[in-house]
Amino acid sequence: MDFRNESSSTDEMDYSDWYIDERLDPTSPPEELTPCNPVIQVDLFNICAVGASVMVLVFLSLFVKRRLLCRGCCGGAPGLLHPVGFLESDCHRGIAAAVFGVLFCSLVLVVIDSNPLPIGLESSKNTKEYLKIAALFYYPALYYPLLACATVKNKVGYLLGSLLSWLHCGVLVWQKIECPLSSELYKYYSLLRSLPQLLCLVFLSIVYPVLLVTNGKTSGNPTFHWCQADGYYTDYLKLLLRKRPSKDSICTDQSSLSSKIRTLIRSYIYIPMKGFRIPPKLTVSMTVALVTIYQVALLLVVYVVPTLQKMRAGVREEISYILEGFGINLSDKRSEVLKIVKYYFWILEACYVSAITVSCCFNLLMLMRSMVLHRENLKTLYRGDTYKVFKVQKRIRPSRSAIVCWMSFTSYQAAHITLGLFIQLLVFFLCFLLFSFLIVVPILYGQNLLLFKVLESMWPFWLALIVVLLIQHFLARLLFLQKDGKSLSITNRRSLYIFTYLFFMFNVLIGFITGVWRIVLTEIYNIIHFCRLDLSLLNQGAESLDLGYRCYTGFLLVEVSQSHPVMKAFCSLLLHSKGLGLSRDDKSKNEEEGIQLVPSQTSVKTAKSKRIRARWSLMFTLLNNPTLISSRKAAVCTPADLVANGELNSSSKHTTDDLAKFELCEKE
Structure with a gap:
């Protein structure tokens, strides 16, 4: 026997000849997308956009500073405009929310793209991380003028904001029309990823021209932009001091099932309330949260679902030999094994998509619930009831940690939503898999019970x-x-x-x-509520270890101490009373008209009683205002005189004196 010839024949044998079945045709390679070069290059546009943004910002700074501060020696010096007044109520919330939405979409580009800083610099393994750090400063500077144009509150600012928003929106639309497909992750991922950015830029392109037109009609009124905030504060004060309905007129039938269902539904739906407005910081946070859910869910779908579809399409009959090698025998026929394996891949895909859908629904539901609780917490803290919100007595005043928490609240919210979606996806996907392969599939096939x-x-x-x-x-x-x-x-x-x-x-x-x-x-409860910062995931007493909840409490302390509507209403009333500036002729005319309109004695007593009651109520509210506690003299009132529900202790000397004076005025 010639072993040499036999060994040479075995060496020449190809491994693919070990199978006696017919060879399969090699699968065709995936179609590669041809690189698309738009007319307006991304690098060139970013360089031009940075130059235009710097020019707009410098012009606005010079325009505002020289217009307002030209009286002093250094009044004409330029200064950096603030993007948005987060602690004020007269800022345009839609513009701020749209710009922050665009900014978060840019953050996704920085994290995923191979070229994080598209200004003509080539990124390598050594310089990529440095370019990412530079990009984290580049994109906020790029979109900074879009917010500063609204801060100026002038026709010039609105005109420049319109031009900038049209520039960004037009170039982005042109690029997506020319190159809708991309070779990264999924061919339509670049187009789908830019949808929130397009919506925000379209919104800015519409709002700025509208503001330009409306400002042109009311340019003669210098206080036009501040009337909205003053009106909100005075409306809140009127709502606070209005006569409350009696307890007998309130319906107490809350035991029926339909009323409980309505109450439960209302607790998850934010309905705007007359006389109350959510702070701008919360509006921006909710918008960024919605954009975060969309971007993260899209990324999770694009990473896994196309891969599962390719694996299911690439399954061949030879998979039965692989399964038999592991001791798994699904069927005696290879065609049936092929169908079963493809069906299992389809179940994996369905479970994954279902897990992402359920995770997004839970996050949206939690955000809706948190909006309702934000309003309740703010209204409670406006009354001075810190124990109901924090479960401990706290002095409502800003601190270093509270300011840091206020600054990072929106960013923490987006980060917690991102982590929450990842964790929820893993847990729900595992639950759906166990339910499918341990209960549903065995019942359908009658095997592996x-x-x-x-x-x-x-x-x-x-x-x-x-x-x-x-x-x-x-x-x-x-x-x-x-x-x-x-x-x-x-x-x-x-x-x-x-x-x-x-x-x-x-x-x-x-x-x-x-x-x-x-x-x-x-x-499960902690995973579902992971995205909510207004709830602590730890027990009472250990809430200080929950950094997300500490960020929320610091945010509330700064908002309530610096943006209390009663304090703002009181200050606006003082400013309006001092700024009337009437001449003597106007005062004499008003006095003559007032003499003619003198009412009877009974109506005077009634009006005087109502005026005294309103003034005493205003004084009582301001006395319990958390914003004014830190600046109040100790001899007037001490924090020990305050209780959680916003009322004064009866043992306090000042309270009894005020009550006695109030009763005496009512008797008169």
Whole structure:
């Protein structure tokens, strides 16, 4: 026997000849997208946009400073305009929210794209991280003038804002029309990723021209832009001091099922309330949160779903040999094995898409609920009730940590939503897989009923635990608890001691089950509420260790201490009263008209009583204003005189004096 010839023949044999079946045609390589070069290059546009933004910002700074501060020696010096007044109520919330939405879309570009700084610099492995750091400063500087143009509150600013927004929006639309496809991740990912950015830029392109037209009609009124804020503060004050309805007129029938359902639905739907306005920082945070959910969900879908589809399309009949090598025999026919494997891949894809959908729905639901609670917390803190919100007594005043928390609240919200979506996706995907492959698929095919076999073998044990638990509830209701009138008392104590001893071992096993349920329920609850910063994921007493909740509490402290509507209304009333500037002729005319309109004596007493009551109520509200506590003299009122519900202690000397004066005025 010639072993040499046999060995040479085996060496010449190809590994693919080991299978006796027919060879499959090699799969065609994936279609590669031809590189697209738009007419307006991305690098060239970014360089030109940076130059235009710097020119607009310098011009606005010179225009505002020389217009307002030209009286002093250094009044003409330029200064950097602030982007948006987050602590003021007269800023345009839509413009701020749109610019922050565009900014977050740019952050996604920095994290994912191979060229994070598109200004003509080539990125390598050594310089890519440095370019990312530079890009984190570049994009905020690029879109800074879009906010500064609205801060100027002038026709010039609105005109420049219109031009800038049209420039960014027009170039982006032109680039996407020319090159809708991309070679990164998924061919339509670049187009889908830019949809929120396009919507925000289109919104800016419409709002700025509208503001330009409306400002041109009211340019003669210098206080036009501030009337809206003053009106909001005075409306809030009127709503606060209005006469409240009596308790008898309030409907107390809240026990019906329909009313409970309506109350539950309203607790998750934010309905605008007359006399109250959400702070601009919260509006920006909610907009960024919605853009975050869209961008992260799109990224998760694009990373996995096309890969699963390619794997399902690339399955061949030879997969049966691979499965048999692992001891898995799905069927005797290879065609049936092919169908089953493709069906399993389809189940994986369906479970993954379902998990992403459920995660996005839960995050949207939690954001809706948090908006309702934000309003309730702000209204409660406006009254000075810190214990109801923080569960401890706190002085509402800014601090270094509170200012840092206020600055980073929007960013923390977006980061927590991103992490929450990742964690929820993993948990829900695993739950859907277990449910599909352990319950649904075995029932449909009648095979691999492993879970049902385990439950069938252990049914006496589970039945015994359920019966023992039902017996304990039955005995507690009928034998161990006795009703004496309106009170309940424990009776048959000897039997209670006996059954407690007999059921001890069963209760230990039931305790293990409740412990597992406690772990599962706690994890699911924390995962679902992970995106909410207004709730602490730790128990009371350890809330300070939850940095997300600490960020929210610091945000509330700064908002309430610096933007209290009663304080702003009081200050605006003082400014209006000093700035009337009437001449003597105008005052004499007003006095003559007032003499002619003097009412009767009874109406004077009534008006005087109402005026005294309103002034006393205003003084009482300002006395409990958290914003003014830190600047109040200790001799007038101390923090110990304040209680949680915004009322003064009856033992306080000043309170009793004020009440006595108020009663005397009412008698007069």
